Amino acid sequence: MQFPILSVLIFLPILAGIVLLLLPAGRKNLIKWIALVTASLILLLSVIVYFSYDIAAGGYQFIERANWVPALGISYYVGIDGIGAPMVLLAGLVMFTGVMVSWGVDDRPREFFSFMMFLGASVLGVFCALDLFMLFFFFELAVFPKYLMIVLWGSPKTRNYGGMKLTLYLFIGSMIALVGALAIYFGSGLRTFDMIALEGAGFSTAFQRLWFPFVFLGFGILSGIFPFYSWAPDGHVAAPTAISMLLAGVEMKVGAFAALRVAFMLLPEGARYWSTAILILATINVVYGAFIALIQTDFKYVIGFSSVSHMGLVLIGFATLNREGLIGAGMQMFSHGVMTALFFSVVGMVYDRAHTRELSELGGLFRKLPIAAVGFIVGGLVSMGMPGFSGFVAEFPIFMGVWQVLPVVAVIAILGVLITAAYILLVVRRVFFGELPEALANVGDVTLKDKISTILLAVIMIALGVFPSLMAPMISSGVDHILALLGGA
């Protein structure tokens, strides 16, 4: 029997979360170290999973299966394919860096890190799930830590509003998705939640077209699809730094990933029917999101809206339903996750020192926080789709995919690149260059842990941008399977 690496990945953070809650609240240092060790182990395991995934063999690997509720056809069934493996790596990276930059959390750190572990378990569970019920279970598991972390540790002014809005939106989304999932369960006639079995269920065209929007929108809300995106900036901005990183960096991918896994892969004919509509909505995401980001005056809101814009590209990639588009979408999910985690961490570092996020009150911080500034600039270049950085190697294939289905979308969506360049350059200049305001004359540099996590994320984005083949072949192997499903419908 092989080492159950995926199960360890999923249950290690749950275990750590429980252990943390049992510790005395006063042992702050011990709590932080336990969190860091756990996060490091998760990162290590995710790296092992990523690099031991056999690209040549393809398909689902590291499979483990056990009965859970056999009467209902529910099993504990995990495994990952070439699209899931990068997501697991992403989750590991963001967990690790999230703990690193949260070292300064002094308010109830026990609960903070414990909830963070539960959130990590939830996203890892979704990425590994091969059972529809299990996927749903882990999807929902995220709700309570998300909500609590925003309202307890979020920015005082907006945390109640932001937390409530985010939770309600996602709750409604998961209700809709649940309806769709149950329809798939009953409609298949197989009496199983096994997604690999459901892939071959042979749903009728009418059935697929009817239920696709339920599962797609239900999960897609979490990826911020227009017009259901407004929870994302509000929620992400209200959240504490590490949670913003996890929410925008990983949770939005959870939404996209679940939409891909359930909606696109189980209902391919539905995907084909609705793909043009998705393309149009997602194009609005890209261009409109970038415009809104351009006019923000709050540093964190700029990043919040940039996520809306970039996730639009992921959904565009999905909706092309072709090889290039899907590969690009997979790359973009990873690239955007790393990028936005870096963005939010730097925003947090700046806010912790300046105690303001108003762009007009910031400036000249390059001299004070050089590493954080360089990290943010690298993230900005990724965001602009600058060649040599991971954003470009992700967006380029997406556009190649779009050319094959709806060229006008490529021509419109490319404007997002120009607008993004404008807001990134402006925000970089306003925050890091120019005059240093009087009030910020005495701010100190970021901590060593902050630097390590910033450099780690920045180096990954450059490495992937220069050597796209570190990831593209793996995603391509996962895409081949999706294409087979799409072709077989």
Added chain:
Amino acid sequence: MNFIFDHLLTLILFVPTAAAILMLFLPRERVGLLRWWALIASLIPFGLTLVLWANFAPESTGFQFTEQAAWYGVLNASYHVGVDGISLSMVLLTTLLMPLAILASFSIKERVKPYLILFLLLETGMLGVFMALDLLLFFVFWEVGLVPMYFLIAQWGGSNRNYASLKFMLYTIGGSLGLLLATQLIGVVVGTFDMTVLFAQWPNITEMSLPLGLSVPMVKAIAFWAFVVAFAVKVPVWPFHTWLPDAHTEAPTAGSMILAGVLLKLGAYGFLRLVLPLYPAEARTYSGALAFLAVAAIIAGALAAWGQTDFKRLVAYSSINHMGFVVLGIAAAARASGTADAVIAVNGSVLQMFNHGLSAAGMFFLVGVIYDRAHTRDLNEFGGLWARMPVYGSLLLFTSMASLGLPGLNGFVSEFLVIRGSWPILTLATALGMIGLFFTGAYILKALKLVLHGPLNERWAKLSEISTREILVIAPLAALMLAIGVWPAWILNVINRAVQMWF
């Protein structure tokens, strides 16, 4: 030794990047060490380029020193580099100007380390464009060079640097959007980005199984213009030139040297490497429009230069004027490719690119020299400097004459070739361009008169003469200007074979 020969281009390309990365670990207080490190790091690619030049076989056709390695396999894009005579001369120009620009930057006192790192990264970006034989790789280098240049202008530039740098960046990114889209389209249609395949297939494509809703010739015409706009912004061709005076004026001296010396060549190189080979039919159809734009650039650039009172701005506009001749030669080749006249015209264009690289870098440097001392660039405030600075004065006179096209110096050879080649093909445009030459003389003489002659402004009575370091920067440029002017064959031999093959 074999390793070096097998990977000569890769070494030239990435030695600056490697040096930049290593430089991150050098202490920032050791300014002297940093400067010498960067200078030596930029001399290595120059030395390797000389090796490359010595081993280049001008008589053989096709690309030489090619290397191919896997890069973005799922999109069929590879790391494919190689040079022919056209790109080789541009590589030489780049690796030659880079150490000179770094030497010129020894006067930078502030944040020396990031400045030099950006400069070295810039070198890789520019060289990559000249070496890439893969369209996607080309685009990568094409865009990535913008980043260091943006920060060089935005951080070390003049008083209006914020405006100028943002305008530069958005203009060039915006201009490249069409190129990006067209690159994607070509990749989708042909299924590869390898230029050697694209040159063979793309011009002959008559069917595209894409839901474009337009006829194939229409699509190709649009893609042609997308390429043209991207390269025209960079050259820059009138009316896409308005970023240039701002960017050049605000950039630090060495930044202007590279901007005018090399970056503008990227645009012209794009025309020669991509537009003409990929779109021969479209280029022929629209060659009249290209010629019009070229002539407009020649005349408008010269007139605008004449109207300037800021010395640096005057030199900036002169670039538009000189690069117009490059485009004129390209337009002639587009109209009548395959004829002897077209070959002469393109030879002239490529040589003009090289020559303008030398003279523009020299002029910007000399403007920088005087600005460092006087802290003004207003032409009306100068006067009579020859008396104070005879060495500087003669160097300025020499470089200006090269720029003006005095026979015996380099500018004359290339402009003559362009005009000789274009005359039978585009007679009217060439004639108008020659009128532009007259204005070129006018603005250069105006600048010389205002700076060097007339009564000495007492404010400048104490200006010091050009230093040895500064002479070291300008001397190689001046020597090459003379060398090409007297005996152009050494470089034309290399250029000519490639031009005959392509045009």
